[in-house]
Amino acid sequence: MKEDALRDKIPILDDMTARFLYAQVKIKKPKRILEIGFGGGYSTLWMALGNPQAEITSIEKNRERFEKGQEKLKTLPYNINLLFEDARVFLKDLDGRFDFVFIDAVKSQYLNYFQSIENKLNPGSVVFADNIFYRGKLFEEDMSPKKRKEVMKLKEFIKRLNENKKFETLFLPVGDGLSMSLYQGEES
Template identity: 30%
Template structure:
C-alpha cells in the first residue's frame, strides 16, 4: 500500500506554504490527538496515506465544536481518519462520507466499525459525481478532500445539498504554492489540477451570494458559506 501511494501521491500538497518554523510550531505546540485518532494518524504517516495535517485537525476541533453541525457530508474518506475526527468533535452529527477507492474504503470500514461507537458515520462507495445527485438529505457542513481538479465540477451538486448558512471546507487549495504561479511554471502533469483550482477560485472568491475565506493552514483551506438558496456559479473555462 505504501508503494502504491508513493507512486501516485500528489506531492504538491505536502509542501509547506508558510515558513518552516511556523509549520513546526503549529504541528508540535497545539493539542495532539490521543487514543485511536493518534493511532490512525501514525498509521497514515507510516503507510504514506495522505490525511489532514495536525494543524488542520486542531482547526477542525475548534470549528466543529463551535458550529455544532447536525449533518456532515465528506467527499474523500481515505482511511476514515477525518470522519472519525469530525464525529468526535460533533457528537450530535450524522456523517455521510463518499470514497471511490475500494482499498481505502475497506480500511475506513474497519476503522469505523472499531471506533464509531455512536454509529454516526455512513460510508458510500463510488464516484462523488454519481453519488451526490442520489443523496436526498441536506447538510450543514461539508468537507471536500478528494481529486483537486474535480472540486469545481462537484461544487454545484454540493451547494444543492447544503443548507443556507452551511459551510464547506475544501482542502489542498494552494498545492505547495503552485496555484498562484503562472501556468508556464507548472509541470505538465499537474496542469489539470492547476486549471481546476484556478476555475474554482475564480468562481467563488467574489461571488455575491457566498462568504469565502482562504486559510494558509497545511496546503491551504478554502472556506465557503452559502448565503442564499439558489447559488449559480459563473461558467469559468
C-alpha cells in the same frame, strides 16, 4: 489511526488542519456532515469528535482506502455512513440537506463537487475545501501538462468561489490552504 495512515501512505490532514476542522465542527454543531474523500478516515474521526451527535456521510472511491477506513471506524460509537462511491456519481442523486461539508478529494474536481452540493445546503451551512494551495503548485509556472491542467481547474474553482454571491468565502493559510464558504442562501 494517524500512524496507520502514515505507514500505509494514505494522505491525511496535518495537525493544524485537523484541529481547525475539529474546532469548526465543535463550534457549529452541524446535524448533518458530508465528507467528500475520507482517505483512511482520519478527518472523519476529527469531525465525529467535534460533534458526536452529528450524522456523517463520507464518500471514498479508492477501494483500499475505503476498506482500511471502514475497518477503523466501524468500532467507534459515532453515526458515520461510509460509502464506496465516486463522488461525481453519488452527488447527482444525493438526498437531503447538509449543514457542513468537507471536500478533500480529487483537486481537479473541486468545482464539480461544489456545484453538485450547492443546492443541498441549509442557509448558514459551511463548505470547506482542503489543499487549495496544492503543495505550492498553485503558484508555480513550470510543471507538466497534466499538473498544469489540474492547477487551472483548481484556479477556476477558487475564482468561482470568489464570484459566487450565495457564499461568503475566506481563504485561510491553514495547512496546505483551506477555503471556508458560508452559504448565505439563494440570491435575492
